[in-house]
Amino acid sequence: MQHYKEKSTSKKHQEPKVTMLSAFKTIIWPRRNLVFIGLLLIIIKSASGLVLPWQSKVLLDQVVPNKDMSLLYSLIAIVIAAITVQAVTSYLLTRILSVQSQFLISELRSQVQKKVLSLPISFFDNTKSGALVSRIMNDVEGVRNLIGTGLVQLVGGTFTAVVSLIILIKLNPWMTLFVFVPLTLFGLIALKAFKFIRPIFRNRGKISAEVTGRLTETLAGVRVIKAFNAENQENIVFEEGVDKLYQNVKKSLTATALMTSSSTFLIGVATTGIMGMGGYYMMIGEMTTGDFLFFTLILGFMIAPIVQMSNIGSQLTEALAGLDRTEELMNMTAEEDNPNRTIELKTLKGDIEFKEVSFSYEEGKEVLHHINFKAAAGSVTALVGSSGSGKSTIAGLSATFLTPVSGVVTIDNQDLSKVKLSTYRQYLGVVLQDEFLFEGTIRENILFPRPNATEEELQNAVKAAYVNEFTDRFEEGLETLIGERGVKLSGGQRQRLAIARAILANPKIIILDEATSSLDTESEALIQKSLAELIKDRTTIVIAHRLSTIRQADQILVIEAGHIVERGNHEELIAKEGRYYELYTYQSKI
Template sequence: MYRHQTSRLPLILGAVVVSTFISATITYFLDRYLGVTGQRLVAELRAQVQAHVGRLPISFYDKNRTGTLVARIMTDVESVRNLVGAGLLDFVGGILTAVIALAILIHISIPMTVLTIGLLISFGWFLKRALGVTRPLFRERSRISAEVTGRLTESLNGIRVVKGYHAEASEARIFVEGANRILKNITLSITSQAFLSLCKTMVLGAVGAFIMFLGAREVNAHRLDVGGYVEFTMLLAFMVAPIAMSVSIGTQLTEAFAGFDRTLEVLNEPEEDGESGRTAALEPIIGHITFKNVTFAYVPGEPVLHGLTFDSEPGTVTALVGSSGSGKSTVISLICGFHSAGSGQVSIDNVDLSTIRLSNLRQQLGVVLQETFLFDGTIRENILFSRPKATDEQLYQACRIARVDQFAECFPERYETIVGERGIRLSGGQRQRISIARAILADPRILILDEATSSLDSESEALIQSGLNYLMQGRTTFVIAHRLSTIRRADQILVLEMGRIVERGNHETLYRRQGRYFDLYTRQHGLEANLFLAPGEGDKVMQ
């Protein structure tokens, strides 16, 4: 018997050495290959999520904070890398070793092997249930982290308001509260992981002791020799190692799947151009825009537009006038395709806007807003944003028309001057002129001027007015303005109140009618006269 045991020992040792070598070799190549693959996966997934987020409708952004979306794209996607992390590679190598060990264990003692497998399966079931409890903790942590990141982003973006109201301490307190919520969540996660580790040690220890006890009984009953008993207990360690590792690996994978769940939530959001029926393309857009009995509500049952009907001919200027909350910006949102009409029809060139591909529409759409957004790049880069492949001559022509050249060429770096985040290094008038140059370069068929001059003083407005006049030539233009003096030349003026058109016509017609438009116009000019304001400045007091 002793000679038989000795003759099998080299085979066992050889199998252990070979399996260890194979495991180490496979782990090395998997570590190298899948490690790089994991990083590539994160980069590609992050790019996919960012591109998808960029194609989501405005309503999605209305419901989600910027910082939260940044956390989704950066942090949640990064956690997905753990699906192919180094710990998982070790686990795969361990599984291979366990399979080889299992084959030998079956050869030594089938009854003890079956019993061992049964006990380990029971532990695996317990582990799965336990990890199912920790998964919501990781999801909650991601949610809290996104909220804290969102608040921090807002605080930094509004740092001038924070400092202006001496609210640094208040913002710091809010951030600490958020950080403490994250700490509380992490504490719960660590506690649950420690409990799992405790259970792992106790259960696997009990399984090992039980198997050793059964093995001793088998030896005493002469159903298993001492050599086989020693071999079984040694190989059992190789088989149990991946099970022990599964606790830490399971926690890692649970966190990864929690991040993946949140990533899928974003990817499952329907894209605005993915709506069924958006197949029409207008090349080029002529610019005939019609509203037919359009009603719209941001919140169901609370309409902000009621049965709007009007017609804007190609190349004409339509001005929208009314008090705050009258529905002017909502009309613009519908024209831009940011929202869809609840009932009625918005059409462009006699084609229902709900059937037009939004990418096609916005390629021929230009927007100049009250709050000009500039990227932290050069003057050149910000103007070329609307048309990256434009030539230098086209760029400089747009700059001359918008009077950008008057200040850009005074800088040492000229058009390569860095404007700072949101254009902070430039004045409001300079930022607005860049915005106009950007729109001129885009050469749109439909132009939106949303309070384009209301934040400027009269001198700055005079400088950019010629650029606006050039920009409006031959284009279907919609103007929102509190300065009624800036819309006197509009082909038609729509006066909105409570989401309804109460008056329409040109300046002369509406002024003679002495209705709502007359009241707004005379009130504004009365304020200017009484307060000694420059013409067009009275609106600042009215707002």
Template sequence: MADEAGSDSKKGKKKISYTGAWAEAKKIVWDARWRLALGSILLLVSRLAGMVLPASTKYIGDEVLGKGRYELLTYIAMAIGIATLIQASTSFALSQILGVAAQRAITEMRKRVQTHIERLPITYFDSTQSGQLISRIMNDAEGIRNLVGTGLGQILGSLVTATISIGVLFYLNWQLTLATLAVIAVFGGVLLYALKLLRPIFRERGEITAEVTGRLGESLGGIRIVKAYTAEKREELSFARGAHRLFRNVAKSVTGVSAINSFASLVIGAVAVAMIIIGGNAIQQQTMTLGDFLMYISFTFLLALPVVELAAIGTQVTEALAGLDRIREVMAMPTETEEDAKRNPLPEPNGDIEFEKVEFEYEKDVPVLKGISFISEAGTTTALVGSSGSGKSTILSLVLNFIQPTNGVIRIDGKDLQTIRLRDYRRHLGVVLQDNFLFDGTILENIRFSNPEASFEDVKQVCRIANADEFIEKFMNVGSVPPVSAMYPSSLVRIKL
């Protein structure tokens, strides 16, 4: 008996709105607000400690070298050593606090997406590869670490460092600082434009990865079919095409990121040229001391470092938002649980099933079932006989409410199936599908899957009803169905039947 399957509909390209991703990002950050607040305090302490070294250059230049006060070297060295110790300690604590927050956010997001996907209608799974869904759950959520982890901490730290550095630079030489900021402003505009261009590329990468993973999962899952029809070469070419699409996307993004980093290097070079020309003239005209100039150089590099960091982190955050875009698409789909909230509860059913003029079509105007009417009373056996493709499996899917009729009514104990809560209804169903699926585990675990709390007597009874008791006894190589404890230790029972 062959299962009928509807053809996959191709989704057209559509313009994506990123407001949902930003809203999700804000929610993630808000949920981790206390850890982020503590991290921000440690971050401020770390960055302030990191400024002791560049600030000391003024005293080394003016006091030690300029005035010969070499006794200050000991105190300056002690101050630098203590500041370095504080910076190292706070940086480690910061990575631990924000790192844990990031992993918690990733775990919670994965749980939310998995829970939502598990409750989507069967029709969604029929048209979506399982590998794509796994990619949504596992890969797309990974980018969150750049929102609440070290990525966000680096952004905040870079802003703090840049702000303080600009203040110090203005104090030392406001003309030179204006020139420096003009160059950095140009870089900022170019960076924002580049990130806007990179975001669709990162989003496309996630889609390509999901497609390649999905196809690979199908190929490995159906390896017997692949080998039976000697289709290894065909699958090899299919994977190669996907892998090369992914390579071209990655190459494009690498080119974009490299261009940003190269432009950042040009900015640093331009700042250095301006600093040498303007700063050198200031020393010559005695408007700046040697210590001031050394301190200006140190704080200029302290300002340039955050610029480079922001360029790198910006691409990471952009990639994270692209992943959230894809997650939001899935989370926006209505689940069966949401639909159940509008339906009526089902008390203990009797089990009568009635089809009244039921029609169904997978594709519009291509009917699979036409005017099907029958009654299957509780306690009786109803056999559906027909050629392959006649609709037997479709009728079973309708009974399970995996799909809904195009026309007509299906009744359970006289009640329209579409008005009954699916969870209440399916709790009373037992089904053996044409293509059986066994989870990795013991025989006992698979038999108990629908009811993990079932007693061992119930398990034995089910085995007898399914005529599986003799087979299991022979498989276990014992005289009778073994006790529960004996069904776990043997390595044999972990072999899928």
């Protein structure tokens, strides 16, 4: 857990890693065939755009003075053909590059989501789910500018500007040189602005993720918010986040406004100078009216892409900032990529043993101290004790959600920290206190661990967990929609559905975390019967506050302050009249 915290913190102080060159290698070059076709279309489109100013010169210098009707018809035909070429190439560019960029976005989202799911549980403990949703969905959006609109404008604009410059130099080198002075100043201002904007865009992604994360939590916890009349409190928190985002956007808009205003001023200066110089050259006969119009129109073709660079630069800067953040996630080490995990479990008997196991969530604050016990294959080990004593941490270590700081947890005498997780977890079943259900039908939730299970296997799980006891009363039966997180079901119904899911998974190892805590007496009686079926011949680790539910456990471990203070079966611990006896007799009186 600490590892990811430190990693993400240190990243904040590093220079951005994703550059245009690296983005070109990883994103553009693998799609080079489509991109090159796109570039060819861009060049054709840009070249056809130059036809109109060229024909305008012909119109003024040849057609009108000579009253040449045939040349006029030819001129109109050429202009219409050029406009048609522009329209067709524009359509093809959208089909090829814009569609490809959207495909790339969907592809990247899938890759990032796959990477996120491969990260350890400790990473999710430190990261809001809403923030991760924002990073998966929003951070990759900017790549459309690398292949789509941004690339079109950048390459097309550059080509147009270069060709226009050559034409301008041929028309009048001195007027062209005069224009270059303000354009050079604009270029220097733009470079400074982009350097200033990129960190702002990087920070914007972080702020946006935080705001989205908080909003997701707010919507998920709306019942708690309304129960405590805390709407105003949540509104204030959200408004603060939105304002923080606004302040960030304001900074980038200020820099963009500086570029826009400077370009307006400098281009105005250049235009005024061109009017003066053009007027002078026409008066002394070194320039025709057609030449001046042609120069002015071509000058617009050269300046427009350069001014557009401020917009393109912002788009590309935003894209690279998003890719920086995506790269952070993609560079994290997946659980399965741990080089120490080399052991593959072909079969599993189910012997679990803790040997001198200590664990801490934060450095220097141990929550487990030198835990030793063995859970034999097929046995039931119950963990009891006060809240915060370390029971759930032991369960988390058994499920490989956590890794010991010191000591060893073994499975069939193999060090669990060296076992490939997928080969262990295929034998694992977990039923949590606050069991998570997916939006959908009851059938879909039970089939979640084994989507291809037969109808007979499904029905056996339904009956074993007594799910049919309530689904038979539903009009839609197993096809009943349960709402987000199963909100349309009672606590007992959700718990039985979760147990049916675990029964269908047919695991060798079962971890039950307060599996009966949310049940009424009648539901608990039904669950006890289904649990007896679930744990048969399976290694079971069960956490329970209701001590009456674990009387038949093979061994009971009493955990207090991270230590095992007592161990034995129910009768032995009652006879000792120690901590377990106190807990049991206290609950019996209630």
